[in-house]
Amino acid sequence: MSERRVQIVEVSPRDGLQNEPAELSTGDKLTLIERLVSIGAKRIEVASFVNSRRVPKMADAEAVVAGLPEAPGVEYIGLCLNERGVERAIAGSKASRRGLDQIGCVMVATDSFGIANQGQTVLQGLAANTAMIALAKTAGLSVQVTISGSFGCPFEGPVPEVRVLDIAETLAAAGADEIAFADTIGVGVPAQVTSMVKRARERLGDLPIRVHLHDTRGMGPANAWAAYEAGCRIFDSALGGLGGCPFAPNAKGNVATEELAYLFGRSGIECGIDLDAALAANRWLANTMGKALPSRVGLAGDFIPSQSREHA
Template sequence: MTIHIQEVIPRDGFQMEKKFITTEDKIKTINRINRTGVSKIEVTSFVSPKAVPQLSDAEEVAKNIERNDDVTYVGLVANLRGAERAADARLDEINLVMSASASHNKKNVNKTHEESLAEFSKIADFVKGSGMKINGTVATAFGCPFEGAISEEAVMDFIRKYIDLGMDSITLADTTGMANPNQIKRFITDVKAHFEDTPLTLHLHDTRGMGLANLLAGIEAGVTRFDSAIGGIGGCPFAPGASGNICTEDVVHMLGEMGIPHNVDLDELIAISKDLPDIIGRSDYPGQVVKAGKVSDLHEF
């Protein structure tokens, strides 16, 4: 079972940064990630620049990156106009997000569940026959900072609705790092039993230090696709305490040390991570391997 890493720093990582990251640096970073062996790159977000000013250059970035036939290029969209922009930029896939929590959905996209699903239906009709795929993300699938626990039945119902709309794959997101390994293993086992033919991704945050443990629980439950961000940066701008995607180089280092198959070049990830301070203007990001080195890096006695 090979684990596939899906890199989200260009969107979910950069969107939280206060310093505006230049379009040139975004493109250069994506072009470097292209060569690491990740299977997907979430390139940008086609949303209002007023909502996420950091990604106001979405078209310019998406249209000017190098393309690798082995990589799927993804853009997050919030409405039909965003889907049209992603199609014009020739992306392979769009990612639609609705929160299982009604409160978080209102805070995140200013829509009720019914309004989100109605918009998704329009997008699905637009995409039909275009060759572009749709991934449906259920955010706050393992807990909400406003509402607390989210019932597994509610999340299952959203997955069914996504599939009924024709979505090609599903992501379950632990948006604010509220999940624990037992919860992940139990719920993902149920999800895979009900939707075994639908590709599933876990999008995990390390907000409370359980990200890598949750990833291992996901692997034990049969998940092979995980989102992560180089440096462990990022999060949702509209949820309290949503910092910290799981860190790509830390994930890949752990997989390698455990002998779990993957196709990602750890040294290249570390090299990109070491250059992050010049790109984001700070060095206090969560990644650990970039600071401590690999366990195989020995020192003079």
């Protein structure tokens, strides 16, 4: 990927909605996905195949996958937490006209958070993810793994960087096609992100690295820039800055897609997202959810309004 280009992975249909009070219909979720395609998103996390009793907002995962728009050039991702989830994702993908392109797995960096989130310790998580990677690849799907709590745990506090990097190296050896470092509760600062990305690039070689940033304490865009300067070129974000983990106290929204589009665009870095279209999609989603969304760029708009550009 070019030094002046980054890739956005849009996670609003999954991470953005899973912890929200509003109940979006399957039809609204599919409209959201269509709008994300229209703003330029090329990778979209569309659903998670998890226990519907624990995450009821994701109960329609199969129905969402069944209705995915064709969208040539777009890659659809299904999140899974265990082998049963991977089996469901594979079956749902085969039964749909379009299907999934990639399985997203989750590995938690601490025992306490891992037990709360998935009912397993770090060692159990490594074994589970190894099996999930193998199962997904047998079905012809690529696999990425997100290491949750990479910069801090809601129960254990700071997480040693070397532990996270050791986990990443083990997952890479198991066959992961991409590794993400997630600031799940939004506690990371740029110095941490810089160090993690630099060390990961040293240890993982050419394996693609992604960051998944939450903006709980207002550090999201700053952390994204730190990751970029350290060599990361793939970023998760959610339209409107929605998001949060149901099993992590005080986990607020993802860094907003509009804010990354503004950050990178005004820095001369191509991200593929049309900011004007993203702002329009923000307004649609806010109206659909019945509330203003957290994104500051979504509220303030672009620095140069589109009508001024037309007459410049």
